[in-house]
Amino acid sequence: MSMENQIRWQIVRRICKWVLRIVGVLVALIFLILFIFSVQANRRESKTGSEVAPTTGKFVHASDLEIFIQEDGPAFGQPVLLIHGTGAWSEIWRETMSVLAENGFHVIAIDVPPFGYSEKPNGSESYSRENQAKRIIGVLDALNIEKAIFVGHSVGSRPTIEVALEAPDRVQKLILVDPALGFAQNEALFQQNDPSWMISALFEIRPLRKAILATYGTNPLFTKKLFKSFVSNINAVTDERVNMLQQPLVVQNTTNAYGDWLQYLTVEKDTSLASDFSNFKKLKMPVFLIWGSTDTVTPLWQGEALKKLIPNSELTVIDDVGHIPYIENTLKFNEILIKYLKVQR
Numbered sequence: 001m002s003m004e005n006q007i008r009w010q011i012v013r014r015i016c017k018w019v020l021r022i023v024g025v026l027v028a029l030i031f032l033i034l035f036i037f038s039v040q041a042n043r044r045e046s047k048t049g050s051e052v053a054p055t056t057g058k059f060v061h062a063s064d065l066e067i068f069i070q071e072d073g074p075a076f077g078q079p080v081l082l083i084h085g086t087g088a089w090s091e092i093w094r095e096t097m098s099v100l101a102e103n104g105f106h107v108i109a110i111d112v113p114p115f116g117y118s119e120k121p122n123g124s125e126s127y128s129r130e131n132q133a134k135r136i137i138g139v140l141d142a143l144n145i146e147k148a149i150f151v152g153h154s155v156g157s158r159p160t161i162e163v164a165l166e167a168p169d170r171v172q173k174l175i176l177v178d179p180a181l182g183f184a185q186n187e188a189l190f191q192q193n194d195p196s197w198m199i200s201a202l203f204e205i206r207p208l209r210k211a212i213l214a215t216y217g218t219n220p221l222f223t224k225k226l227f228k229s230f231v232s233n234i235n236a237v238t239d240e241r242v243n244m245l246q247q248p249l250v251v252q253n254t255t256n257a258y259g260d261w262l263q264y265l266t267v268e269k270d271t272s273l274a275s276d277f278s279n280f281k282k283l284k285m286p287v288f289l290i291w292g293s294t295d296t297v298t299p300l301w302q303g304e305a306l307k308k309l310i311p312n313s314e315l316t317v318i319d320d321v322g323h324i325p326y327i328e329n330t331l332k333f334n335e336i337l338i339k340y341l342k343v344q345r
Helices: 003-044 090-102 129-142 154-166 197-204 206-217 220-228 239-250 254-266 277-282 300-309 330-342
Strands: 057-062 065-072 079-083 106-110 148-153 171-177 183-186 189-191 287-292 314-318
Touching (some): 057 129, 065 090, 065 129, 079 129, 079 154, 090 106, 090 239, 106 129, 129 154, 148 154, 154 171, 154 277, 171 330, 197 206, 206 220, 206 254, 239 254, 277 300, 287 300, 287 330, 300 314, 314 330
Parallel strands (some): 079 106, 079 148, 148 171, 171 287
Antiparallel strands (some): 057 065, 065 106, 183 189
């Protein structure tokens, strides 16, 4: 080898060594950050739900768990059940609850596991649509309510529709707000779980899964950023609402339960009635769809596709609103919701 080539080779080797060192340092730094936030999550999640749940609600035994609920309005008013979406809890409906109560409805907002203050079971199968549907029905049973109007938002619409298909006699009306029902790739279908090997492998390594969620998913430092990613109207992301979403993050087992829930949502095989969209044609109760025109999580074309799938359904679009209409334009959303609730169908 010539002297010139030897020099070049030495330079290349030195560069490779420095690159490897830099990569090694970055990897070590990433794992250190994951470890620190994982430890912080363990320390933060030190309270039971019953210890820290607000006094504005109560726990009821529903199917297999203790579920936290909040109620408003006259006890003998027409029951309306509110079911929230990802990362939220019953308090996110507060403004809508108040307006419905003023209009004479008996409003029940529930904390859907693993969110809020409800009991958090272990294992991904615990969060199947079928099990979540049983808990929702269990709430009605605990309150001696035979039939209710159901309002499901985002991923909360999955068990909501499951109830409507499994126990249609319990659902007077079905109102879906920007429902997240599948992983859409194009306008021809709502694709069900088809995870990459990397995603599947991630969920198999539970300590790593927990560390990542503790760093970003359940870390109060990122609540506001995550919240903003769901809305178009950034003004809806107030400090008060961010603080509200952070409050239940002190409940024991939150990060682990989020991981189990997310595993079922993204990886597990879903065989529920609601996972087969051809079953939507069997929905006989009145179905109303409310959608934000600028929703990027569940784009408007999904609402238009659902309207075609569900017989005699109606779709109303709220302009300049993203994935959470009831906080982005509360007045307009409540106006539309009350109109739907009072429709004689």
